[in-house]
Amino acid sequence: MTVRNLDALFKPKSIALIGASQKERSVGAVLARNLFRAGFQGPILPVHPKNAAVEGVLAYADIDALPLVPDLAVIATPPASVPDLVGRLAQRGCRGAVVITAGFGEGGDSAGMGLRQAMLDAARPHVMRIVGPNCLGILVPGAGVNASFAHVAALPGDIACVTQSGAVATALLDWATARGIGFSHVVSLGDSADVDFGDMMDYLALDPGTKSVLLYIEGVTHARKFMSAARALSRLKPVVVIKAGRHQAAAAAAASHTGAMAGSDAVYDAAFRRAGMLRVTDLSDLFAAVETLARLPPVKGERVAIVTNGGGCGVLATDALLDEGGVLASLAPETIAKLDPKLPRTWSRANPVDIIGDAPGSRYCDALDGVLADPGVDAILLLNSPTAVASSVEAADAVISHLKRGDKPVLTSWMGELEAQEARRRFAAADLPSFATPTEAVKGLMHLVRHRRNQAQLQQLPAAMPDATPPDHATVSAILAQARADGREWLDEAETKRVLAAYGVPVVRTVAVETPEEILEAAKDLSLPLAVKIRSPDITHKSDVGGVALDLPSVASAKEAAAAMLRRVKALKPDAEIAGFTVQEMIRRPGAFELILGTASDPTFGPVVLFGHGGVAVEVRNDKALALPPLNMPLAYELMQRTRISRQLAGFRARPPADRDAIAAALIQVAQLAIDHPDLRELDINPLLADEAGVIALDARIRVQEKGKAAPVAVPPYPNHLETQVVIRDGTLVSLRPIRPEDAPDIITMIEQVDPEDVRLRFFAPLKSIPRPMLARLTQIDYDREMAFVARPMLDDGSLGPIWGTVRLTCDADLTVGEYAILIRSDIKGRGLGYTLMHQIIGYGQERKVGKIVGTILRENEPMLTMARDLGFGLKVSEEDTGVMEAALPLAQ
Template structure:
């Protein structure tokens, strides 16, 4: 796909260019001219000889060839004919700004499909429809109807929302934030966020990638590309539609379904994408990553002229992955000699309210030279003695000589503005409040740690696929969407998942025979695909120790179910080995997300999952690290580690189950949902006590 033609085209046609100021076709042409575009620009208007001083073409057929980029500013119903007319010109890329496609209903969906087909069949990189357009500052391209053109920078931004693009662009211009690329993706009929990641990964002008997404339609491709680019460049994303109301709004906005919030959280975490939860946070992080080097460790030093704000900064640091740097003895002695007797010479270093440029310069220099300091925050509050511009000059002077990241927090607004402006001109991030600076530094540290690790290798196991195919085929033949437990047992064994020994008994006599083979004590539970939660249905007997108890339990369970659940088909009872006492119960399962595929979940059984919602999520396939993090990701993890003298659970056995279940999910997309629960675990082993496997309808 010719993504380069979107950002650095040599020839651009504006189809639907207008002579009337205020119309989109006029604005796009004007924006291209005012951006200083140096290539050939061709307006197309059937009623004009020239527009804005450029020769206008009355028909697409009259345009010169080849064309790198065409911007279509024509009504929806004229788009398909225009695209077809552009094909003889060997068009490489297109931007369609008009709305009224899949977000508007069936007819719009049909037209968008035709537009996408034409572009894909002819290898045209299409942005839109229903978008603002594309900007590339290095190439002086403003193929959009955006109100303004930003300065050149190293931040790239793409968004599904054109209105958000417009607002952010206007704000960024006001804040003097530059961009390398700025893209409104719109409906993503062809080019989507995965293509953007690919293009921006290779863009030498881009250091940091920002994105706003409402949905990701090709999840697996997105995950692969995200894993690749985050090894090279930080990617910061804001996800819209995280609530029911937001998801509904997003669906009507772009005509796309919004996926599971848990799936997106897992996708970002596993690929190394840094997630922002607000626009403000996204640009806080963008400033830090675009302006400063990564910290080489977690140790933060703070120098301030205000004690209260420094305490807040220290609190924020301790709540994060950062630590307050323990200053070396040499640093403490130097600070003691250089600063007033009442100054605070330990971290945070308080140079007092009457500090001037010289005092700040001395303290900052000493701290940055300390080998125990990995990063520095300069926190200045307005006092009667503070000259913000001179304080900023001190920071700039020292920061230019170090490879350690330096962040500033100049609290206040009107009085501090000259200093803030000077810092930003010198590529030193400056925040209004200390928590923002700490959060940004923490994100940089977290990203640096991940980047320094070897690329994760997806865990892989071999299963007996022929066995699973046969079981699924048998279940399908019987019209089942849930695989009965006795058949599910075969699937578990095919992937060496540690299922408790069990067998189906259709009569009480068969139950006694099975128990004699397994050995007492046993569990007796109803075998019915209609009864998922057997204990809730009163259809389980545990700790059965004699043949008499077993016969009684079998008859009581089957009789009870016939009365209380006449809709359920009962095959008999599963007779299963009784697990040892004092085993903890966990639930491991997956459900297929519409966009990303199998979403694995893990939690402690009972109230931890059902009431507290203490569940961890990861997307399949998983690496060994992912499996480990899935289990360690629950708040109640310490209960598995052992408390009050209890031995720890066999975490490695649980990790192995996660990896094998992940492989099963990847190998058999026909299995829509699986739940292994409870899985019983002690310090020796883990065993699957119950299984539910749901198939996708045919």
Template sequence: MSTRYLESLFNPESIVVIGASERPDNLGGMVLRNLLGGGYPGKLAVVNQSGYDNVHGVDCVAKVSLLDFSPDLAIICTPPETVPRMVRTLGDYDVRTAIVMTGGMSRTHSKTGQPLMYSVRDAARETGIRVLGPNTIGLMVPARHLNATYAHMGAIPGRVAFVGQSGTIASSVIDWAFARGVGFSYFLTLGDGMDIGHDDLIDYLAQDTQTRAILLHMENIPNPRRFMSSVRVASRTKPVIAVKSGHVPESEWIPHQLPAGIKRSDPIYDAMLQRAGVLRVDGLGQMFDALETLTRMRPLRREALAIMANGVGPGVLAVDRLADLGGELAELSQNSIDELAELLPPYWTRKNPIDLNYDASPEVYARAIKILARDSNVANLLVMYSPTLTGNSLEIANAVVQAARGTRLNVFTCWLGQSTVMDSRDEFYRAGLPSFFSPEKAVMAFMQHVRHQRVQRLLTETPESFTDHFADRGQTRALVARALHHGRMHLSNREARRVVRDYGINTIETAYCDDMEEVLEVFAIERRPIDVTVIHEKACYPFLDLSPTQRRYKGTIKKLNSEQAIMDGCRYLLDEYQEHFPDSGFLGFSVQHSYQHVGGIEFSVGITRDEVYGPLVVCGAAGAQINVMTDRQIALPPLNMVLARELLRRTYMYKLLREHSLRPEEDIRAVSETLVTLSQIVIDIPEIRGLEISPLLFNDQGAVAVNVAIDLDDRPGKPIIQPYPRELEEWIVLPRSGRRVIIRPVLAEDEPAHRKFHEYQSPESIRYRFFQYRKHFTREDVAQMVQIDYDREMVFIANAPREDGEGEETLGTVRTWTDADNLRCEFAVMVDDRMKGEGLGVKLMQKMIDYCRARGTMEMVGNVLADNRPMLQLAEHLGFDIKYNPDEEVMDLRLVLNEPEKDWQRERLGKGGGHI
């Protein structure tokens, strides 16, 4: 993950096109014509071994070594077998970036037997040149008159960045966007993406002030951990909308090896993009519709929608689509109904959707909007118009624009038709109101806005504390280590139960029997109904899924209440096991008393591991009457209660739980707690490859695990979202007060204490920290401070038990933000006013300095107000260089942590300022 040299790619002062000629079908010649036609203002040259004097009027030389300048960007359009050598040559001549447009390199092999595109990657890594492609359409930066593509047309300047993967798709996007008036800040495709990837570009675009939204088209994500880290940063500040193609195995460009218990890879991408705050859409049309609402509508105060039209039909279509997408209609207040009744015919429906009647005038539209604007139940309004003989489309559109101005409503429109309403749509575009061709598209675009806001809330939601992050699980880890030491790749049924029980998950009391006679002995103790399960080696592995064409395997028989029923049941189970798993060793039976749990709603929850995306948490239905696989939903660990509830909400079983449970809220919480615990288990014990609880049922104690299976892997699994780094915890004792304080990374659960910490500080301390006086910190403000990506940020807090015994309080905090290349981090520190003289600021800063130095960061920088004497003294004590910055009237602080080893690092640090 690096933005190294990307400025040379996006804003090159000089370009060389390699392989260009004046043949009409020559790829380099097409690129050169687009550069000239776009008005590129920098220096241009051509390299062609034929030795032309010029190509399309641009000076040409036969070799790169004959160029009289070192270009910022080289565009390679030569045959596949020549490209790796050319990339290496350019790198040796200190060319910083190259675009490889040559295609077919994934199917053309080198002498080593690997595709040529990997030779391009190796050449780039060895010489340090950055490469876009191979097989890319190229790059456009319209505001800088840069069209380095072979596209059939140029893009217009705008504030949207498009990063695609397919050149042919990108060509259609340009055409489509031009027709809709959508302009671009940057437009490019990755092609094979051998060097520059989505993560690099997203990092660059996240910091670009000219980009208001990012559009992504992806066929695969080769580096999911890096992608997640970069896109989570970007999506906090600007909308990120993605089309991920390859929904089904037949359309996947690179086949995905599926983890146990999952039949399609697409839900994994869904879970990843949702966790990253990205709005995923189903196609390019939806992408631009969503862009329309996300960039032209305000944030939604409510999710309910009011609908008005000059007829019943359009309103009904809109309501149907809204219901299909899980949306809700706004309920009109009685005052609104009464006011509308004075405006509309007496036979109107007196409810939402509102029928304005076919002859509705501009005045009627305007008055109806003003009435709804006063209704506290209405926040979003879809205004529709269908052409009639009595109405004037443009006059009504103008009335809607005027009425919408100055209201708190989110207004968007749908002018049905084509030939007679185009002027009206242009009017809406100029006024900044989203407008759509059909009710279905309008409602879909609105619901995309709703979905985007929901995933954004998941980024900033503060979870309630549940999992004990600090409990000692040493015995459980030792149990797993012993199994691996003895070469076992699974735990026994008994051991698996112990693992989940040690983490606080209730389990059914279970007896283990070697044969049928022991089962009868267990029954004889109480002579109450029992459930019997056959145990064999393969049954100790989770997700024992059979082929859909195979008859369902029955491994458990319930409520056996006599000796004869038990003997018959055991024989049946043995027959079932031997038919389906003849090579699996018999291990005995497990016996549970039927009265220990209630029947009803059964869940299957667990952990599986993907080779690319790491551990995954799964949740869905269990039981023979339900197709378990169709309801299995996925989330990425680590989870908190909010994320766990969101995972549960996506399952079909959630609806059954809400409708049929006697205690729905308690049961929902119980399942969510179990999911959070499973997430913590796989983080604490990364050698657990898979874990399945099936079924998970409910009793008066909450959720209870009936059957548990765990398999192992001596290669630890690593989540693509870095979990809480427990190893960084440190206890200290303050010298003056003697208070015992823990210095540790911040957790999302610290939000309440963090908010109180800021609110208790003096106005002067707040001004020193935030460069302004602030009287209030919202919950969202503080949530963003504690919801961090440990890959990019670090926040150490100093916490101690409150003197009244009610939980912990925060006494100090230090944070750093690190750039994508890990060159420079910017710090901020704040200590409770009561802690003066305790040396807590020194402790926090020294811990952060040590942490950043260990992870290879080159410099730590910060800005301090000139009158902040305590901080300046602390910085001087820690060895910072301190200089006055007259432009910003602050003191710039700089501390060298590690010496740069590469030229590009020295160059970037030499140009650096106080800010990242």
């Protein structure tokens, strides 16, 4: 389920309160008071077996006595009674319930878990949606709904708050109400037995009254659903998330560096970043994010100007800005020239703009005008320190009256308590964010900057990956299957190198032997010098037991080193099973960087990818970052840039830069390996040497798990199985495959070859060029919820020609309706490609069990109307626009 019947919860026409009470301070009494005093315009029906009335309103003895079927039922009765109540309400036609009651398996209680399942079983046949159990309730101020036992009502507004903690909800309500910040929705999910974060994000994405969303998360259950909903919502509205709790149990059992990160909070951080969300760390940051999101326009860049009446405060703000990764704007010469005659002779003539301690309000306004007009400034921070020669309140009033709402965010920090408190109150009343200290203001501003960065990642248009050898799936599958058949968790080094080589990761030449004597023959073709390493399923860190010998000048010395190593390892680890040795060529790349690349299977989000500074001191350096696969070149670069070593990879002093494209390609290949083979539990490449000549994996480990044990990939990967070839009506062989983000340049080229009239018929308006956000949206799709195919002719030499046409199907979250769109290059029309693409997308819809396919067609677009009729679509004139026909094709389920 996703958004089905959520309107019954958040836009009900009638509400029943089961468990209503008149007992002072009881949950039932608070619920009744909140419901009746929220301004709900429909009937509210209290249910109580004994009380004749609740809050002065006639009560009903049980739900069978209700005079009508409520849209929404609020249930606050003992847990044992809830499944029966839910079943009876659902049978009567009630489609939404908020279950306040606890006792449904919290802490793993088996009896409670049974009640929880019984409640869900009673609701599902009737598609009744449930918020809770064990929750604070829901508040929808715009609809007059306060079905909660919160101590304060929410003000109307356009921020939605969805939380797993009722305590966080009440704290946020208390804080926001004191500052005049309102909400479109406040939803306490509780145990999320039915309605979860994915459902709520899908619903709020389409809610016109919600402009931004706050999430308080303790854990995610359905990761792919969560990621799909989060990415869709983040494209439309700012999403701020705070994540509580750490999950170290899985990490404690891991034996690789990457595996130790699986199940950790860092994986959630990677997921939120990939979804375009803004993550904050604590409630104070959440409140600051509310302040900025509620009251500021989006920031269009990262360059900040600081205006202050005190030089020291400006320095503090600058330090805080740079500490947070912000950018101090450089004032244009024209700006300085404009400010010179208006500011005191001793002003700073630089950023921060120090307007001197005696600055009246008019001087703030003059400085503000100057920096707002500077094209090199994206946001402004105004600071005020109280002085005896100028009024802080007067300065605040001047700024409030002078500042016009523009497209650049302006934040204020009036320091102190006496006058500053009144100034901050006036800023709040004027809808201008204000903070007690410069550091807090900078953090609020950086929330906007980080959100912009995450949004930019959602809209990036990646270049094609450098040419790479197609992966050898069969070889890898066979190696992993053999390890499982042998009952082994770990591949030996030779097997690991074969797996990496099968996916195009450069590896050092390696041979495996069982005894020291076999080295003489097996290693004779390897280049000298050599390295010898112990092979043992019981030894993962070889150097800890003397299981590595390097720089061996001859094959004979390699044999002797192996014999000595065998004696040493048996003495240190007598119980370890010794499978033999690996012998490999020593790689001499003296200026190379030592990196670590890896993947691990996270219990919630499936495979994750790690990049960082490698070598034997990897744990000590702790310089690493995580990302969710699949990756492309921009995502791989972004992952690299989140580490400290990334700055070194760019080159410094006499050390040339490393081939970062080669590193990014290795990351992409390793990410694809994890996607294609989910039974690969952990992979470490450490070190991966990288220099100007490229990369090479020196040492690596792979751990295998049983098939079906891994969580699925959280971000839907490219569906290779949908690639096909077809012959169109004129006999041309055409490749059809799902669209990729890297197709963006070819899509632009295709549209440039479409007549302007055909573009107008497709987009319902003239379009000279495709805006970047639209192009990103067209090419970066969620393969779970939408599909777009591109058609390219197969050329005589076996290569592919340019894109001739595209067709797409965009589905709602429930897959009940999918809307199609198609565009063919004008010079290709009439060759049968349009019908081929439509058959392809209809077949895809049938495979995905989409309820029906719909489309909107201009009445003048007779060729498209004819094709729709030929394909079985029903046509009718749109009720909203008589110039548009609505096409619909029900699909067999």
